[in-house]
Every structure is written in structure tokens, then in C-alpha cells.
Amino acid sequence: MQLSPDLAAIPPLINEVPLGALPLSGGLTNRSWRILTPSLGWVVWRANAFHSQIFDICRRNEAKVINAVSPSIPTYQVLKENEKGLLVSWIEGHPYQQPDPEPAIALLARIHSLAPDTSIRQFDFQTKVDHYWSHIHDSDLKARYNSFYQAFRAPPNLRTSMSAICHFDFGFHNLLKSQGDIAVIDWEYAAIASPTLDLAMTLDMLGLDFKDGLTLYQKYHAVERPEDWYADMMDWKPHIDLMAMLWYVLAAQVWESGDFYTMAEQIYQRNC
Structure with missing residues (x-):
């Protein structure tokens, strides 16, 4: 608890004293802990941190x-959950490293096929990037990136109108091979939104061509007017890059890592 004061919230949450804690490696947003408890075994603590x-x-x-x-x-x-954070079960598994992306795309299609729960928040692209922008402190970076931000802060006019539960960080880093299946972790960015945005972000992270990725996706999810889906995905691309660039700037600021600034600058150079 000296290393991470938020761990003090766990004993009253589970009504018992944990036996130990280990920081989990990986996770660019989360600094989660693996907690050993007497009655629940291994669990993961996802704190509502600064x-x-x-x-x-x-x-x-x-x-x-x-x-x-x-x-x-x-x-x-x-x-368990309260205002301090979220306690979830531990998944035993290994990072998903299969070179064939089709099982991952099939799993994303399954997520998009679920009935949207109205209690889950609606994604608003402009609100999201404006929030990121407002938390960037470096005025020189803001001056450098302002034209890119202003050009793409408003979402594109979409040809499709469907909505679905979207993960918004569906890369191999958030997939685990577990008990012969693929498990999805890290749902902190998930929201109700256009699946064309989530699919475009996923294909971008997986390094797949949008047309090839959409063809794979169609094997597992009904797509009316695929030409409209493809056009929407292409229209989303610079907006996705803007959101990712701002995220990397924030990550560099929060975690004091120059590598994140490098990633942000690479995205900027690719677009501008």
C-alpha cells in the first residue's frame, strides 16, 4: 500500500485482508495490480486513479x-466495484500471438453483434478529442498540432447509421489465449458507437488493409452496403490518427516518457 495507496480500498471492499499483491506488467493506460485474496484467489485491481x-x-x-x-x-x-476502482477475476492465459488475424476479427464481429446496453455510455468523438486536448499542458505542442486538431476534431459525415458495443483498443495486446479460446481484456475505453470506427481502429492496430479486413469481417457479421462501410472507415482514418496522437501526447505527459512523444510525432508527420 506504500507503493500504491489505492490498494487500501481493497480490504473493506472484499471484507478480508489480501495475502499479497504484484504489479502487472504492460498496460499503457492501466497500472493494475494482481491481488491474492483468501476467498477469491487471484483477482485484478483496476483503480480509479488520477x-x-x-x-x-x-x-x-x-x-x-x-x-x-x-x-x-x-x-x-x-x-466488486466502488468509487475507488474495480475488482475483476484473473484470467489464466498467454498473450495471443497467432499470426492469422481472422480469429481476432471474428471475435470483434461477435462483440459488435451483441445488443447494445443503453446504460453503457455513448461515444462522442469530438468530446473525446476535446477532452484530450484540454489536458495537454505543453503550449508548444499545442501550437504545433493545432491545425491537425482543428481539421479533424469534428467527426466525419457517415453513410452508415448503426451502433454497437465497441472495444476501442482491440489489438493483440488485449487478447489472451486462455483454455483453448481467445479472451478479451481491458474494456476501459469501450462505449456504444459506430462499428465502422471500432473496425477501422482495430485494422489499423493489426496493420491490415481496410478492404481485406472488411472482407474478413463480413464472414462473421452481416454488412449491408459494404462500400458504405469501407468509405466510412476511410473517412475515419485521419480522425483515428488525431485521437491516437493526442493520446500519446497525454501518455508522455502522464508517464514522463519520451517514447510516447516520438509515437505522437510519427503520427503527425504521416498526416501532415
Whole structure:
């Protein structure tokens, strides 16, 4: 608890004293802990920490998403939650490293096929990037990136109108091979939004061509007018890059890492 004071919230939450704690490696947004408890075994503590507000993360919304998807999608279970954070079950598994992306795309299509829970928050692209922008302190960076930000802060005019539960960080880093299945973790950015945005972000992270990725996706999810889906995904691309660039600037600021600034600058150079 000296290393992470938020761990003090766990004993009253589970009504028992944990036996130990280990910081989890990885996770660019989360600094989670693996906790050993007498009655629940290993669990994961996802705190509502200072950086949660900066990255616009709501643990209560995250819990709602997990509860909505867990009956149908392999993932962890919400065990306990309060205003201090979220306690979820531990998934035993290994990082997903299969070179074939089709199983991952099929799993994303399954998520998009779930009935949207109205209690999950609606994603608003402009509100999100404006929030990121408002938390950047470096005036020189703001001056450098302002034209890119102003050009793409408003979302594109979409040809499609559907909405779905979207993960918004569906890369291999958030997939685990567990008991012969693929489990999805880290739902903190999930919201109700256009699946064209989530699919475009996923294909971007996986390094897949949008047309090839959409063809794979169509094998597992009905797509009316795929030409409209493809056009919307292409229209989303510079907006996705803007959101990612601002996220990396914030990450560099929060975690004091120059590597994140490098990532942000690479995205800027690619677009501008």
C-alpha cells in the first residue's frame, strides 16, 4: 500500500485482508495490480486513479460493459466495484500471438453483434478529442498540432447509421489465449458507437488493409452496403490518427516518457 495507496480500498471492499499483491506488467493506460485474496484467489485491481480522469476513463462504465459482454464473450467477471476502482477475476492465459488475424476479427464481429446496453455510455468523438486536448499542458505542442486538431476534431459525415458495443483498443495486446479460446481484456475505453470506427481502429492496430479486413469481417457479421462501410472507415482514418496522437501526447505527459512523444510525432508527420 506504500507503493500504491489505492490498494487500501481493497480490504473493506472484499471484507478480508489480501495475502499479497504484484504489479502487472504492460498496460499503457492501466497500472493494475494482481491481488491474492483468501476467498477469491487471484483477482485484478483496476483503480480509479488520477490518470483515469485524464484519459476519460470511467470504471463504472467499464463494469457495465463487462457485465454486458461476459455472458457471450470470453473475458473476466466483475467481482466488486466502488468509487475507488474495480475488482475483476484473473484470467489464466498467454498473450495471443497467432499470426492469422481472422480469429481476432471474428471475435470483434461477435462483440459488435451483441445488443447494445443503453446504460453503457455513448461515444462522442469530438468530446473525446476535446477532452484530450484540454489536458495537454505543453503550449508548444499545442501550437504545433493545432491545425491537425482543428481539421479533424469534428467527426466525419457517415453513410452508415448503426451502433454497437465497441472495444476501442482491440489489438493483440488485449487478447489472451486462455483454455483453448481467445479472451478479451481491458474494456476501459469501450462505449456504444459506430462499428465502422471500432473496425477501422482495430485494422489499423493489426496493420491490415481496410478492404481485406472488411472482407474478413463480413464472414462473421452481416454488412449491408459494404462500400458504405469501407468509405466510412476511410473517412475515419485521419480522425483515428488525431485521437491516437493526442493520446500519446497525454501518455508522455502522464508517464514522463519520451517514447510516447516520438509515437505522437510519427503520427503527425504521416498526416501532415
